[in-house]
Amino acid sequence: MGYGNNKLSIIGLGYVGLPLAVEFAKNGMNIVGIDIDEVKIEKINNNESYIFDLSSEELAAVIAQGRLTVTTELSAVKDTDSIIICVPTPVTVHKTPDVSYIQNVVDGIAPYLRKGHLVILRSTTYPGATREFIVPKMEAAGIKIGTDGHVAFAPERVDPGSEKFTFNNTPIVLGGITKKCTEEASNLMSMITNDVVKVSSPEVAEMAKLLENIFRSVNIALINEMAMLCDRIGGIDIWEVVRAASTKPFGFMKFNPGPGIGGHCIQIDPYYLSWKAKEYNFYSDFIEQAAKTNENMPHYVADMTIQALSMSATPLPDCKVLIIGVAYKPDIDDLRNSPGIHVWEALLEKGVKNIEYHDPFVPTFKEGSLKGESIELNGDMLKEFECVIIITDHTSIDWQMVFDNSKFIVDTRNASSKIKEGISNYYSLGGGQLGKNGTFGK
Numbered sequence: 001m002g003y004g005n006n007k008l009s010i011i012g013l014g015y016v017g018l019p020l021a022v023e024f025a026k027n028g029m030n031i032v033g034i035d036i037d038e039v040k041i042e043k044i045n046n047n048e049s050y051i052f053d054l055s056s057e058e059l060a061a062v063i064a065q066g067r068l069t070v071t072t073e074l075s076a077v078k079d080t081d082s083i084i085i086c087v088p089t090p091v092t093v094h095k096t097p098d099v100s101y102i103q104n105v106v107d108g109i110a111p112y113l114r115k116g117h118l119v120i121l122r123s124t125t126y127p128g129a130t131r132e133f134i135v136p137k138m139e140a141a142g143i144k145i146g147t148d149g150h151v152a153f154a155p156e157r158v159d160p161g162s163e164k165f166t167f168n169n170t171p172i173v174l175g176g177i178t179k180k181c182t183e184e185a186s187n188l189m190s191m192i193t194n195d196v197v198k199v200s201s202p203e204v205a206e207m208a209k210l211l212e213n214i215f216r217s218v219n220i221a222l223i224n225e226m227a228m229l230c231d232r233i234g235g236i237d238i239w240e241v242v243r244a245a246s247t248k249p250f251g252f253m254k255f256n257p258g259p260g261i262g263g264h265c266i267q268i269d270p271y272y273l274s275w276k277a278k279e280y281n282f283y284s285d286f287i288e289q290a291a292k293t294n295e296n297m298p299h300y301v302a303d304m305t306i307q308a309l310s311m312s313a314t315p316l317p318d319c320k321v322l323i324i325g326v327a328y329k330p331d332i333d334d335l336r337n338s339p340g341i342h343v344w345e346a347l348l349e350k351g352v353k354n355i356e357y358h359d360p361f362v363p364t365f366k367e368g369s370l371k372g373e374s375i376e377l378n379g380d381m382l383k384e385f386e387c388v389i390i391i392t393d394h395t396s397i398d399w400q401m402v403f404d405n406s407k408f409i410v411d412t413r414n415a416s417s418k419i420k421e422g423i424s425n426y427y428s429l430g431g432g433q434l435g436k437n438g439t440f441g442k
């Protein structure tokens with residue numbers, strides 16, 4: 001089937017769905033974008049992108065061409081040939097998968113499913129979810145899967161903020177319920193990529209996506225553990241260790257320590273697999289241990305900060321702390337599961353009350369009971385704080401100025417490596433300055 005004239009609905013116009021919709025539209029397809037969030041729909045209709053990686057100009061261009069229309073109505077799927085689902089898959093407070101968004105969508109589209117429909121799930125989920133959620137709804141609509149309707153899983157791999165990896169050079173892994181499903185889904189996804197990696201089932205594709213993110217989680221946890229060990233031993237700098245190990249041209253992949261994992265994926269996805277594993281009396285200790293180590297990092301950074309503040313003459317409740325970076329990674333504005341927020345909360349619990357932040361990408365924020373407004377970063381202002389914590393190393397920040405003017409710095413990103421020698425007023429995460437054999441500050 002040629003997909004050029006195919007009409008496609010994309011459900012969930014967030015970080016994944018909106019750029020995907022625009023990419024398909026740019027490649028000549030007619031897209032109906034569906035989202036329950038009326039504010040997002042209004043913004044799109046006003047040619048306004050709310051996704052950092054997608055410019056409003058790009059969005060406006062496909063709208064002007066009539067290639068993208070948007071609605072809050074799931075019933076719009078009935079006029080389209082294919083459906084891609086990109087809704088959130090978070091975890092509950094007890095770290096179990098919250099698949100209610102997928103469930104709501106499939107319930108909502110069920111009355112409109114018909115023969116000829118191709119449904120692709122793109123949200124990250126546990127192995128078996130595509131088959132469990134979508135196939136029964138298709139069959140209930142009288143659709144024989146692989147003959148007169150098709151179902152597949154094709155996970156998203158976007159690297160937010162990356163200019164190097166785009167739709168054009170990131171292969172799409174894809175597995176259908178039947179071979180024909182895989183073929184149909186592959187034909188569609190080939191509209192936006194030259195590289196579809198077909199696998200034998202949705203479960204293989206679902207597991208592959210989880211492996212990719214768990215691989216990162218486990219390796220980050222390993223390096224975080226080694227960073228804390230360097231601090232305990234003293235005198236060994238993990239950043240120098242990583243630099244040295246990275247010269248091995250084979251069998252080693254570089255990961256850096258950090259204040260915790262943010263974003264929608266790496267911190268959450270491992271729990272989808274460990275939850276599923278328990279159904280088979282299988283306890284994925286390794287995966288959960290990695291999550292535990294990574295989730296402890298904001299508390300570790302808060303403890304480093306308390307240790308730093310204990311050297312100050314100012315009593316703890318009066319100390320002022322500045323957090324640089326609340327976005328979860330450099331040069332983006334995404335706050336989801338931000339380590340900066342977690343460090344902030346941990347410090348409040350430990351009695352540090354005066355906390356402010358600077359983030360060039362996040363002018364204001366509100367997360368739970370916390371809210372703030374980014375303050376300006378200059379020499380005079382920096383001198384007011386007993387401690388500055390570097391959580392996110394946005395490239396636009398003048399680190400020399402920060403180090404020159406701060407009373408004390410807790411550096412979780414090795415920002416100190418970007419400045420001239422001779423600075424002594426800082427702890428580096430994993431820098432080996434906390435240990436009994438090391439010295440406080442260099």
Ligand SMILES: NC(=O)c1ccc[n+]([C@@H]2O[C@H](COP(=O)([O-])OP(=O)(O)OC[C@H]3O[C@@H](n4cnc5c(N)ncnc54)[C@H](O)[C@@H]3O)[C@@H](O)[C@H]2O)c1
Nearest residue numbers: 012013014015016035036037086087088089104123124156
């Ligand atoms: N953000 C990433 O970098 C990334 C990368 C890879 C995979 N993923 C996965 O992609 C999926 C989507 O993530 P995201 O970051 O785009 O989430 P998001 O929160 O940015 O966007 C999801 C959108 O779905 C909408 N939505 C929720 N329920 C709906 C419903 N019933 N009908 C219509 N729309 C509905 C929300 O309003 C929201 O706009 C998740 O499974 C995530 O794990 C995300």
